[in-house]
Amino acid sequence: MNHNTPLSHSPRPLRHLSHVQRRVLTTAQLKAHGVSAAETNEQCRPGGPWQQFLPGVFLLHPGPPTSEERLHAVLMFAGRSPARPAPAIPAQPGAEAPHAQRPYTDAVITGLAALTLHGFTSAPPLLSLDSIDVLVPRLRRLRSTGCARVVRTPSMPTPSYVTGVPVAPVPRALADAVAELSDANAVRRLLTEAVRAGHCEPAAVVRELTQARLLSRPHVVDAVDSLLAEGRSIAEDRLYRMVREFGLPDPVWNVDLRLPGGPHLGGLDAYWPEQAVALELDTRAPRQDEDALWSEYARKREHLERLGITVVHITPKKLRDAMEQQATVVRTALMASNDRDPAAYVVVLPR
Template identity: 70%
Template sequence: MNHSAPLSPRTLGQPSPVRRLVLTTAQLRDRGMTTTDVNERCRPGGPWQRLLPGVYLLRPGPPSPEERLHAALLYTARPPSPRTAPRVPAQPGSAEPAAPRPCADALITGLAALALHGLACAPPLPSLDTIDVLVPRLRRLRSTGCVRIVRTTVLPEPVFVAGVPVAAVPRALADAVAELTDAEAVRGLLTEAVRRGLCEPRAVVEELTAARLLDRPHVIDAVDTLVAEGRAIAENRLYRMVFENGLPDPLWNVALRLPGGPDLGAVDAYWPDQAVALELDTRPLLRGAEAGRSEQARRRERLERLGVTVVHVTPRGLRDAMAQQATLVRTALMAANDRDPAAYVVVRPR
């Protein structure tokens, strides 16, 4: 077996032979094996080996990445209750009964999860000495062998990648960054995840904030790069929204002010004939988010008092519902004829 081969849905899915080769003490007992039988087979030079407490590999040689992942999940998964998931005893050599997905008890997270999600900047699974597993805070588990326990108050919903329950990309990033001190590695992981559309910058920043990682200088620097990357991606989507949906060309990235009066702030797009302004909301990603939101609200209020309609869009809305965002803009443009004329404002490049 090639232990450095990439993981695939076939090898990690339910029919995988890994599930017949990596078993727990309880599963072996159901097959008629006693503790003495297991210990005899796991002796030095024997045909089996103990991977983790209560988890065994029924063959000699180094475990494959798939076997290590499955062993980690078996070690951390809560044993099924006899009342809710009775086990049917099976004789040695009989077919493997279908096992429930360990979706509610433990999730692969950190670098191992990012490798499963396909991030090129994440180390490949065979090179990882440790597999991070996310479990509820009150579970009585300890880190051992290749497994590092990561505790959380609320276990998030799993994302299944090739049959393996893993944490979503933003949470996996936060758990990986918590263990990394290399600024370039942190920056590479965050920017790749956003650039490839695996998550939005806002979700990453929220997870980093919850993990209390934004007081680390190398993480703050990476977040600044992430915000700039996310802003550029959102602006490209905004250009696509206008051109692909047949909207009239606006004036891009302009600042507005009253003639001889104060500045009214900058907007991402402005249709002067209809007095419609569009704001792309990436400001909450920045430090000082509350002050930024307050200023944004005040600017919007000033513009609307002058008769300028402000359309508010988010990067996520552009990604997941671009046509709906275009409809909002088109509706605002069409409604211009039914409104009182807006005050005259001066438009200048930002």
Template identity: 75%
Template sequence: MNHNTPLSPRPLRHLCDVQRRVVGVAQLREHGVTAADAAERCRAGGPWQQILPGVFLLHPGPPTSEERLHATLLYAGRPVAAAATPSPTPSPTPSARPAVAPAVLPEQPAAPDQAAAARPRYGEAVITGLAALALHRFASAPPLISLDRIDVLVPRTRRLRSTGFVRLVRTQAMPDPEELTGVPVAPVARALADAVGHLADANAVRRLLTEAVRGGHCEATSVVRELTRARLLNQPHVVDAVDSLVAEGRAIAEDRLYEMVRAYGLPDPLWNVDLRLPGGPHLGGVDAYWPDQAVAVELDTRASRQGHRQGHRLEEDAQWSEVARKREHLERLGITVVHITPRKLRDAADQQAAVVRTALMASGDRDPAAYVVVLPR
């Protein structure tokens, strides 16, 4: 006799709807269903089916997209067993246990104060790849129901194998997931990298990357960083798509900068200009320049694209050193340089406008800047 199997089945009111249709073997045992009981119900023509190792679908038809997602997480994660709760009815003796486990019986919806307990808990497993992009509502991602495989991130130390419609993606560092439709989902940039790693279609890769940036899901720099981490930039079709992505991201950031200046009533600057000393060296290009106030704005759209071959951190350090030298040189000449990232323009344009306005207003309190030649870039 299995002493871990309760003599009385537990009620299922604390479970959400999908948990009553897709359950793991540990949950079945917790609710009074033995392995033999489950095997009997999964026989040909039976009311249940085993769709993944240790994961059961409590109806005979094909699984829905939602059920496949939750089955994937049950298989790949480490679901936390719910704390034991007593049955409201007297427990029958072992011989009186019902032949059909109550997991297939309807229950009343959970009360509002049970909402937290009703959410599935799947441990260390996060949906990624094309399935995650579909959950992020990417128009260029295939619908969930059409996917042959669902990618799921797990820690590298997990002793599991890909099986059925589940493809494991092992990682040294799990990302902080977003919860979409009750499912833990990888952030867009990470999901993109995991999807691109399994795509050979250059057009599909380009569509996904373009939508990520153009649709405002994330910035080009974060996508390139994840592609670099995944060592995907040695594939020509990915490199070509990334070149377009970076150009797309910069164009969007420039449009947001134009809009910020207009929307917050800042004086019109000179756009996209090079600065030079008279008869002297090139000082560098800036995205906006107010010559009367000697204030420049530069968009920080740096993105490392060859870090896997030359050392990602070393390349970023070199890029930052060049930016810092340029800024220091301009400020020694009395020019205030404001660096703005595309993300800040997207998420906090009002704050960035205030920073620029403050720099313009403070110009009267500074010593006059050196004369510089302004040329179109």
């Protein structure tokens, strides 16, 4: 008999619960196993073998819960789970869980607990967290209690699954964690690790922080500035590697262009003077002035192209995920220079 088998026909149902793989069950799940409310209350008496951990959620042992049990208890409390528990089949971190592994709906782990599950070394161990943040739809009637801190959202994110646990994407988990942190160093460490360890791009983090209205906090703004600097440094390193590994001609790096005796045309991350090809890393952060900043990018690009200079824009994400494809884009622009009219003469200065 496995733990999905109803026990309502067994004369001694409690004996069979010792074989349940996960020792956390809800009232509805216990009922499906043939355990009445009276029997549950009897098992949870002072000094008894069970304990009520959260409203409607029970630990089938008297000791403290494991980190896994805490996570599943919070999800059982906050989510709409089926009466019969699904088998706990381990999943690879970040992988999509098969349908049978998704016993929870309308509940996703977020905040510091989610970052720990994503593998952040700067996030605390699960057992050291006083509370576990769980996302639920905004209209759910649910209050924080015990170790479950309810975070309401108008739009539930698509979770990834870590060992069967639904976890918010890193940018959303970061925003929810930062919302509860006043320690500037802790915020900076989390944001920096998100980019340095390759969990996500800076733009995605800033977008979530903006939506959460956290950029009015000075310590968050300072951390974001460090995040953007970190992101640009990593993107530049990838750009150098792309040129080297895919055999592109060496450009001049980090230059300003000017017309002779005329105005400043703008700064570039790389420029090939003989082919009149310019490359710019698009590291804009989606803040409130994004439209104005994009207009500035567009004006610079249009001005350079009127002078016969081809401008290639590359985002850090494309450079990370499709470096070979971006190298092909640059190589194609360099080869096409032979078919274009000569570009206007410009002055190239170090930036």
